[in-house]
Amino acid sequence: MPDFKQFLLADTAEGLTEAEILGVRVKPGDEVAVNQIVVEVETAKAAVELPIPWAGRITEILVTEGQTVEVGAPILTIDVDPGGASANGSAPEEEMKPLVGYGSKTVTAKRRARREVAPEAPVAVKGGYVPLAKPPVRKLAKDLGVDLTTLTGSAEGVITREDVQRAAAPATPAAPMQTGARERRVPIKGVRKATAQAMVTSAFTAPHVTEFLTVDVTPMMELRERLKKHPSFQGVKLTPLAFAAKAVCLAAKRTPDVNATWDEATGEIVYKDYVHLGIAAATPRGLVVPKIRDADAMSLPELAVALEQLTATARDGKTPPEAMLHGTITITNVGVFGVDTGTPIINPGEAAILAFGAIKDMPWVVDGALAVRKVLQLALSFDHRLVDGQQGSQFLADVGALLADPAFAITY
Structure with missing residues (x-):
């Protein structure tokens, strides 16, 4: 007999309560293998691809x-015994245990006769009906603020781009512009909603x-050019941010309060x-803060590689939720946007955050004479309960000293 299970939306990271369905990779009748990706969702932390813990045939998309x-909530139903092996006396394959965080619900009701649904019929979902529309049309509707329902x-019942554009356009072009006609509303959800809540908290x-601290980093930039030619840095994208990461890790050892919670x-530090x-x-879905685990144990080349991988994954929206948990201190690189500095907000659970500004050619006094130097601004926000x-001044001065003269690191 068929053996139906429901694939449920799991808590893919600590404290998540909901997720938006970005795409379903399967359809009824498809055969799937264990750990095959079947759906992509956007949680409050990132976009996540969900694998199914069983092999079988998809019977229903929910x-x-x-x-x-x-x-x-159930996402889909799967028949894990489509051939009826247990019914004809054959030994069923060993059942795979669900992946961590994934649950199942056995469906005890008998299979109902499948009936074909007309293409023009709306799809029944929790809370109402969603008329049929292709993904690009749904995105257009979302961008224009048009409610597909x-x-x-x-x-033939399927919503087209023209339908959405007509709904978004004013009914009478010559009529006076109505209040709000040049505005669009986008629901606050996913990463942006979580970030807003965390920052307000x-x-x-x-x-x-x-x-704030302004630093002459000319020696650091000169060292960077020399290191890029060194064999240990071949194939490594060595950015100024890697130097900042190393400096923060070294300085935190001298001022552990900035790395506390x-x-x-419990009434404890x-x-x-x-x-x-x-x-x-910064990603298309909003601001995320992935972590480099045990960054203090890494060499400069290792930090450079970790940063490159981290930013590439974040840019593609593929940062796993667990990679954004349990940070101890943060760097925000506002300089990548050409910004000098800012007043960053501390991430919840941390004691400090460093803003790393743009490196610019600026006039600077060197040995009593004016010269053009590579200069950047640093800004450190810290929790005054802890620091x-x-x-705070000592930590910021240490970071600045390490960037101004990287050789100073041998004294730490």
């Missing part, structure tokens, strides 16, 4: 693209203090003997 579903498809929980629940370095990265002014 979600649609663009739908937001809660953790624990208010439209009737002109192509941090801003109104941790007392922020920000200090304020535990309100938790000092970390490791650095899980967060790197704030007082002396500690």
Whole structure:
């Protein structure tokens, strides 16, 4: 007999409650293998591809693209015994245990006779009906702020681009512009919603203090050019941010308070003997802060490679949720946008964040004479419950000294 299981939306990271369906990779009747990717979702932390823990035949898809579903909700139904092996006396294959975080729900009802659904029929989903439309049309509707449920498809029930564009255009072009006609509304969800909540919580929980330092990094840039020719850096993209990452790790050892956590629940300060370095990265889905685990144990070439991999993964929207948990201190590279500096907001659970500004040619006094030097600005925001002014100043000065003269690192 058939053996039906439902594939549920799991909590792919700590504390997630919902996710948006970005795409379903299978359809009813498809045969799938163990750990095959069947759906892509966007959580409050990142886009995640979900593998199914069983092999079998897909019998029903229970979600649609663009739908937001809660953790624990069924996504699809699969028959894990489509050949009826257990019914004809054959020994069934050993059942794979679900991956960590994934659950199943056995469907005990008998299989109902499948009936064909007319192409023009709307798809039934939780909370209403979603008329049929191709993914590009759904994206266009989302961009233009058009609610697909208010439209009737002109192509045998299927909504077209023209349907969406007509709905987005003013009814009478010559008529006066109505209030809001040049505005569009986009739901606050996913990464942007989570980031906003975290920043508001941090801003109104941790007392922020920000200090600034301008640094002549000409020696660092000269060292960078020399190292790029060294055999140990062949094939490595050595950026100024890698030097900043190394400097933060070294300076944190001298001022461990910037790498600590304020535990309100236990009334304790938790000092970390490791650095899980967060790197704030702008992505098409919003700001994410993936971590380089044990960054303090890495050499400069290893940090450079880790940064390149981290940013590439974040840019593609493929950062796994677990990579954004349990950071200890963060760098935000505002210089990549040509910005000098800013007043960054501390990530929740951390004590400090360093803004790394743009490196520019600027006039600078060297040995009493004016010269053109490579100069950048640093800004350090810190939690004044954990870090007082002396500690914050010392840490910022240490980072600046290491960037101004990398040889100073041998004294640490």
